[in-house]
Amino acid sequence: MKPDMGPELPEMMLRAAKAAGLGAGLSRREFLFLSAGAVTGLAALNIGRVWGADAPIIIIDNAKGLLLADPSRCVGCLRCELACTEFNDGRAQPSLSRIKVGRNLNFGPEGPSGGVRVQGAWGSGRFIADACRQCPHPVPCATACPENAIIADPVTGARIVDTFACVGCRLCQRACPWNMINFDEQSQKATKCFLCQGHPKCVEACPSGALRYVPWRDLTREAAPGRAALRVVSAEKAKECLDCHLPR
Amino acid sequence: MAKEKGGFAGKVLRVDLSTGKISLEDTVAKYREVLGGTGIGYKVLWEEVPAGTAPFDAGNKIVFATGVLAGTGVPCNGRTAVTTLFPSCWPQPLVASGHMGGHFAAKLKYAGYDALIVEGKADRPVWLFIRDGRVEIRDARHLWGTGIRRATLEISQEMGPESVVAAIGQAGENRVPLSVVMNSVSHSAGGVGAVMGAKNLKAVAVQGSGSVRIAGDKSEWERLVKFHLSILGANNQHVVPSFPHPQSEYYNPTSRWVGAPGKRWGAAEPPVEINGGLFDLNRISFRSNSGAFYLGDQAWRYTVRGNGCTGCPIRCHTILKVPSVEAKYGIREVAQNTCGGMVFGRSFFKQLPGGLMGPAALEACMVGMHMADDLGLWCNYGQLQRDLIKLYYDGTLKTKIGSDEYASFSWDKYENGDPAFLFEIIPRIAMRQGELGEALGLGTGGLLDHWSIPEETWTQDSATAYWKLGHPKHHANEDDGQCGVIINTQYNRDAQCHSHANFIRNGLPLAVQKKLAAEIWGSPEAVDGAGDYTPMNIHKARRARWSLVRKELHDSLGLCNWMGPWVASPLKERGYSGDDSLESRFYSLATGEKMSREDLDLIGERIFVLHRALTIRGMGSMEMRTRHDLTPQWIYQDLSGAQSFTKGTIRMDPLDIARAMELFYEVMGWDKATGAPTAKAYARLGLQSVADGLAVKKLLPGVEG
Numbered sequence: 001m002k003p004d005m006g007p008e009l010p011e012m013m014l015r016a017a018k019a020a021g022l023g024a025g026l027s028r029r030e031f032l033f034l035s036a037g038a039v040t041g042l043a044a045l046n047i048g049r050v051w052g053a054d055a056p057i058i059i060i061d062n063a064k065g066l067l068l069a070d071p072s073r074c075v076g077c078l079r080c081e082l083a084c085t086e087f088n089d090g091r092a093q094p095s096l097s098r099i100k101v102g103r104n105l106n107f108g109p110e111g112p113s114g115g116v117r118v119q120g121a122w123g124s125g126r127f128i129a130d131a132c133r134q135c136p137h138p139v140p141c142a143t144a145c146p147e148n149a150i151i152a153d154p155v156t157g158a159r160i161v162d163t164f165a166c167v168g169c170r171l172c173q174r175a176c177p178w179n180m181i182n183f184d185e186q187s188q189k190a191t192k193c194f195l196c197q198g199h200p201k202c203v204e205a206c207p208s209g210a211l212r213y214v215p216w217r218d219l220t221r222e223a224a225p226g227r228a229a230l231r232v233v234s235a236e237k238a239k240e241c242l243d244c245h246l247p248r
Numbered sequence: 249m250a251k252e253k254g255g256f257a258g259k260v261l262r263v264d265l266s267t268g269k270i271s272l273e274d275t276v277a278k279y280r281e282v283l284g285g286t287g288i289g290y291k292v293l294w295e296e297v298p299a300g301t302a303p304f305d306a307g308n309k310i311v312f313a314t315g316v317l318a319g320t321g322v323p324c325n326g327r328t329a330v331t332t333l334f335p336s337c338w339p340q341p342l343v344a345s346g347h348m349g350g351h352f353a354a355k356l357k358y359a360g361y362d363a364l365i366v367e368g369k370a371d372r373p374v375w376l377f378i379r380d381g382r383v384e385i386r387d388a389r390h391l392w393g394t395g396i397r398r399a400t401l402e403i404s405q406e407m408g409p410e411s412v413v414a415a416i417g418q419a420g421e422n423r424v425p426l427s428v429v430m431n432s433v434s435h436s437a438g439g440v441g442a443v444m445g446a447k448n449l450k451a452v453a454v455q456g457s458g459s460v461r462i463a464g465d466k467s468e469w470e471r472l473v474k475f476h477l478s479i480l481g482a483n484n485q486h487v488v489p490s491f492p493h494p495q496s497e498y499y500n501p502t503s504r505w506v507g508a509p510g511k512r513w514g515a516a517e518p519p520v521e522i523n524g525g526l527f528d529l530n531r532i533s534f535r536s537n538s539g540a541f542y543l544g545d546q547a548w549r550y551t552v553r554g555n556g557c558t559g560c561p562i563r564c565h566t567i568l569k570v571p572s573v574e575a576k577y578g579i580r581e582v583a584q585n586t587c588g589g590m591v592f593g594r595s596f597f598k599q600l601p602g603g604l605m606g607p608a609a610l611e612a613c614m615v616g617m618h619m620a621d622d623l624g625l626w627c628n629y630g631q632l633q634r635d636l637i638k639l640y641y642d643g644t645l646k647t648k649i650g651s652d653e654y655a656s657f658s659w660d661k662y663e664n665g666d667p668a669f670l671f672e673i674i675p676r677i678a679m680r681q682g683e684l685g686e687a688l689g690l691g692t693g694g695l696l697d698h699w700s701i702p703e704e705t706w707t708q709d710s711a712t713a714y715w716k717l718g719h720p721k722h723h724a725n726e727d728d729g730q731c732g733v734i735i736n737t738q739y740n741r742d743a744q745c746h747s748h749a750n751f752i753r754n755g756l757p758l759a760v761q762k763k764l765a766a767e768i769w770g771s772p773e774a775v776d777g778a779g780d781y782t783p784m785n786i787h788k789a790r791r792a793r794w795s796l797v798r799k800e801l802h803d804s805l806g807l808c809n810w811m812g813p814w815v816a817s818p819l820k821e822r823g824y825s826g827d828d829s830l831e832s833r834f835y836s837l838a839t840g841e842k843m844s845r846e847d848l849d850l851i852g853e854r855i856f857v858l859h860r861a862l863t864i865r866g867m868g869s870m871e872m873r874t875r876h877d878l879t880p881q882w883i884y885q886d887l888s889g890a891q892s893f894t895k896g897t898i899r900m901d902p903l904d905i906a907r908a909m910e911l912f913y914e915v916m917g918w919d920k921a922t923g924a925p926t927a928k929a930y931a932r933l934g935l936q937s938v939a940d941g942l943a944v945k946k947l948l949p950g951v952e953g
Contacts, residue, residue: 072516075533075554075563078354082321082559085459086473090466092320093459095358103410105351106432112404121433122400125552125567125582126517201470205321207477207561208533208553209524 063157069129073210083205098193132193144175158195177225254463255316255838266368284315285804289331304446306369318806319357326557335425338693338718342740349557350432358456388450395622415451417624419678424689463840479817482535488755500755515569539566544605592616595633600665623678693718710882723749729781737877747795789911801852872923919949
């Protein structure tokens with residue numbers, strides 16, 4: 001990219017600028033101003049779009065919906081995990097479930113050595129269910145994927161694994177700060193919550209109403225990540241990031 | 249074979265603790281004819297554990313077995329049958345099963361196993377590590393002497409927090425016959441803890457990342473699962489609420505469907521109000537509350553939520569949070585269990601301040617759960633506690649134990665219903681301390697022997713609820729007249745059969761039950777109103793047979809017989825009818841092997857008759873009618889003098905019961921004189937080799953001695 005961002009400014013940025021009330025001929029200063037708030041701004045303006053087929057996927061539209069799990073209602077029955085896998089994959093395999101309660105069932109997120117902070121069946125009796133946050137840009141799993149195999153579902157905007165493109169490298173698993181990506185050993189592909197075309201089976205299956213499908217909002221700034229994630233951005237993608245995020 | 253069949257995990261794991269040998273068998277190739285659960289348990293004991301083996305011998309085996317439907321989304325699954333020779337069975341140990349729920353069954357399936365056979369005896373305390381294909385016998389010396397809670401914690405640290413640990417406590421280690429193995433906090437299999445202890449097996453821990461394959465079309469499976477959900481009631485498949493509700497034509501105050509609008513899980517943070525429609529599938533978990541059912545309305549305030557087995561929406565275990573017990577007794581303020589496990593502590597007392605549903609009762613339950621579920625003590629369906637009550641209040645106890653030991657108990661606390669008393673009695677039983685602790689832990693039979701008390705002292709006293717062979721009644725004539733009596737004669741511990749009781753107590757008016765009975769068992773006369781019994785007829789015998797067959801079927805499929813069968817439903821639009829073929833429909837879809845209701849019931853009957861054969865061989869007698877299928881005298885009495893077959897009494901008539909047993913033998917195709925299955929009966933069920941084995945021992949009717 002040339003330093004003086006005239007007409008070569010990506011069309012998307014022009015639209016963003018116009019929507020933000022900035023003139024068509026952006027000065028560098030104006031562009032930097034726009035860049036700083038680019039992510040939030042674009043998200044709010046909902047004009048982010050996937051780039052052309054041969055360009056690295058950087059910005060993905062926000063999802064339309066979100067799974068919410070209420071630990072004050074969850075009864076630890078695992079019907080959500082069973083519905084997720086049985087009704088989608090034709091086999092009962094909680095370890096593959098895209099909503100995750102089983103891993104917190106016995107001792108909660110703290111684990112067996114958590115002492116007084118132990119939740120779950122052996123602790124407070126509170127069951128924590130983890131659901132995919134359908135992260136906004138930058139989507140950790142999508143960004144980490146060297147094959148651009150995590151894309152937005154056209155109907156729900158859910159971040160979904162394109163199994164044709166997935167090569168089974170598992171980088172997405174390492175990238176997710178909340179450890180929500182599964183790897184299906186049978187198909188040798190990653191798999192994650194895809195919101196069941198807008199009718200999540202887990203929500204339907206929950207016998208205590210602990211799961212709800214609600215309009216999306218950004219949950220990534222709430223609740224600390226569960227683990228240290230591997231932040232991976234390929235060189236090609238990093239280069240494209242510069243379209244919006246120029247160093248000062 | 250197993251790979252092509254859905255449902256089955258495919259392998260049976262065999263562990264020899266004496267030699268350390270670990271081996272695998274093909275479930276379908278070797279055990280398909282007995283399916284799983286109690287079926288595999290009885291088959292292993294028949295083929296591999298000779299008569300005369302004692303429970304604590306290395307030659308005894310423990311079979312932990314689940315079934316095809318465990319670990320799937322079928323509602324009310326997650327059950328493991330634990331089959332072995334029971335040390336509490338008296339005067340001679342015989343085959344019996346404990347049943348535990350929780351998450352063990354599902355995990356075993358995901359690890360790749362339908363069953364685990366434990367044989368031999370380790371030379372030092374060990375625990376069994378099972379993670380998918382990796383199976384190891386690990387050192388448990390650091391765990392021996394710890395309770396179930398700590399053992400679970402330390403094993404989970406080693407194996408991972410998602411592993412399911414089935415452990416014994418000190419009671420099992422000390423070979424107390426009234427001991428359990430427990431998984432997932434509160435899910436116990438009664439009667440088997442001491443057998444594990446005798447094998448030096450502290451725990452079995454399982455982690456599994458695999459799957460249970462559904463052979464059939466997944467959309468069809470989803471529809472059937474949703475259909476099953478739609479015909480569910482509350483705990484024990486009670487299908488009408490206990491409260492009036494505009495959406496329900498009927499209600500019945502005795503029903504376990506206690507979750508009325510306006511009630512709430514008061515100790516959830518924040519509390520959860522019960523709202524929504526009565527039949528909403530997203531509100532099933534709010535229907536039942538064992539805490540409220542047993543301890544009254546006060547329990548709602550202390551209810552955190554329901555809990556239970558994998559995949560079951562009912563959540564019949566209640567998590568209770570009672571802050572006062574932490575300060576008062578130094579125990580955790582949170583505890584959970586259901587039924588007998590929940591009222592373990594309360595059951596010791598003849599009375600408590602505030603009554604059976606008062607605050608002292610609640611505290612007693614908390615204290616009881618805290619200790620019994622850690623020490624791994626078994627109540628023998630409340631017989632343990634009733635035995636103490638009788639011994640104490642009859643004055644017998646004072647004459648049997650030394651005065652020093654007698655004086656060491658705070659009997660004033662006992663008489664006053666002070667939960668603190670439990671700290672004196674419960675640990676002594678688990679640790680076999682003192683004569684009373686030792687005697688009570690033996691079970692009723694051992695206790696009667698120990699103190700030379702004639703069994704009649706118990707069988708004449710209805711307050712004991714004692715039935716036979718050292719164990720109590722379990723849903724007998726108090727629920728279901730002759731049908732209940734028949735069922736209670738058939739086992740070697742308290743009958744763990746709920747098929748009949750679930751229907752009789754489902755809360756529907758008798759007229760509706762009779763209509764359903766005609767559809768299911770061929771005649772409205774198959775059912776009476778509880779406490780309003782009519783003379784015996786063949787339809788009741790058929791219903792008893794159905795109940796027993798389905799009990800074994802559920803136990804062998806991994807389903808919960810405390811919920812099934814699902815022949816009644818809450819749905820007026822269905823005429824309150826459920827589906828008598830649900831088990832076979834699920835089996836067919838899961839495995840890909842089409843089985844009709846009759847096909848599957850035949851297997852259930854095969855399993856039940858295999859239990860009969862084991863009993864006959866174990867007793868060395870085919871005189872079942874006179875020596876095994878016994879009834880206690882108290883069922884033929886009524887303290888107010890009411891006559892049998894009058895309204896308001898559960899009193900049975902001896903001649904009528906004799907007729908009941910005859911009709912039962914007739915519908916089973918057994919020899920009427922002895923109550924033993926005939927060669928023809930065995931052959932019809934594919935048990936020819938069993939018949940041959942019994943014939944050699946002259947235990948087959950018609951084979952002369």
